[in-house]
Amino acid sequence: MTTPAKVQNNTYHNLTYEEKHGDLKGVALVTFNRPKVLNAISQAMLEELLTVLEHVQKSHVIKVLVLTGAGDKAFIAGADISQFEKMTSKEAAELAKFGQKVFTRLEELPQPTIAAVNGYALGGGCELALSCDFIYAGENAQLGQPEVNLGILPGWGGTQRLSRLVGKPMAKELVFTGKIIYAHEAQRLGIVNKVCHDAQLMEDVMKIAKLILSKGPLAIAQAKRVIEDGYHKELIDALEMEAEAFAKIFDTEDQKEGARAFLAKRPPQFVGR
Numbered sequence: 001m002t003t004p005a006k007v008q009n010n011t012y013h014n015l016t017y018e019e020k021h022g023d024l025k026g027v028a029l030v031t032f033n034r035p036k037v038l039n040a041i042s043q044a045m046l047e048e049l050l051t052v053l054e055h056v057q058k059s060h061v062i063k064v065l066v067l068t069g070a071g072d073k074a075f076i077a078g079a080d081i082s083q084f085e086k087m088t089s090k091e092a093a094e095l096a097k098f099g100q101k102v103f104t105r106l107e108e109l110p111q112p113t114i115a116a117v118n119g120y121a122l123g124g125g126c127e128l129a130l131s132c133d134f135i136y137a138g139e140n141a142q143l144g145q146p147e148v149n150l151g152i153l154p155g156w157g158g159t160q161r162l163s164r165l166v167g168k169p170m171a172k173e174l175v176f177t178g179k180i181i182y183a184h185e186a187q188r189l190g191i192v193n194k195v196c197h198d199a200q201l202m203e204d205v206m207k208i209a210k211l212i213l214s215k216g217p218l219a220i221a222q223a224k225r226v227i228e229d230g231y232h233k234e235l236i237d238a239l240e241m242e243a244e245a246f247a248k249i250f251d252t253e254d255q256k257e258g259a260r261a262f263l264a265k266r267p268p269q270f271v272g273r
């Protein structure tokens with residue numbers, strides 16, 4: 001496995017990146033774009049995603065990042081299996097670590113991230129969706145960790161993020177059997193927030209993105225950080241962190257604007273300062 005090469009001039013071959021305009025200004029859309037292999041994740045696709053995430057992290061314009069798959073069949077059907085046949089354990093370690101780094105970067109973005117799961121989200125595709133803040137899925141979407149079918153195990157966070165989300169026994173059943181579940185079942189398990197009609201998935205995702213856009217971005221970034229960082233702490237320490245974040249927000253223009261607008265009975269104009 002080679003050291004990740006920097007993506008040249010933000011030219012992407014394995015995904016598309018679009019910043020929306022008009023009433024969706026502030027929303028960016030990543031579309032994984034290898035439909036011939038159901039958007040399977042290659043090393044190059046991971047490198048491109050990392051470049052996008054570095055850009056979004058620095059952006060003062062992007063307030064919500066949406067991720068989806070090209071075509072109507074798959075979000076992502078997993079890591080590209082064609083890499084595996086001749087892969088050594090050293091190369092496997094490098095690829096596992098690089099994917100984990102990219103997915104953790106996605107999880108730690110200050111902006112909210114939504115996975116719009118439009119079809120298969122399997123293996124690495126499911127792990128990528130689990131690294132987003134939440135998942136909306138089309139009714140025919142199917143999710144799972146079928147790695148055991150290939151004689152391997154999830155390597156991009158699936159054993160860890162899935163068990164933290166659904167509990168150890170359910171994660172073990174899904175991982176040990178490689179069972180693939182439909183969106184409604186995934187919703188019942190708490191993996192998917194909302195199941196949408198397939199044709200309406202992106203509309204529903206943009207609707208929730210627009211709602212988020214209308215709120216204070218600094219407050220959302222702090223709330224996200226506290227939820228993420230507090231998750232693994234003792235409650236007492238996590239509450240301390242929440243109080244600190246709560247206090248910090250009172251040094252911002254947006255906090256004053258939020259209170260002023262409420263009292264003046266007008267919508268707030270948040271500026272992200």
Ligand code: CO8
Binds near residue numbers: 124
């Ligand atoms: N990788 C490469 N090619 C793929 C993948 C994939 N993950 N999934 C589908 N394709 C290709 C197929 O080979 C096929 O190509 P072709 O047209 O050239 O034959 C094309 O996409 C269309 O697929 P199918 O014909 O199989 O479509 P079906 O509708 O019959 O089936 C399925 C759809 C059920 C999704 C089926 O394609 C499938 O089972 N795919 C594999 C799913 C899977 O096992 N995913 C997990 C992969 S392993 C993984 O993600 C590990 C992550 C951690 C890595 C850690 C680093 C080491």
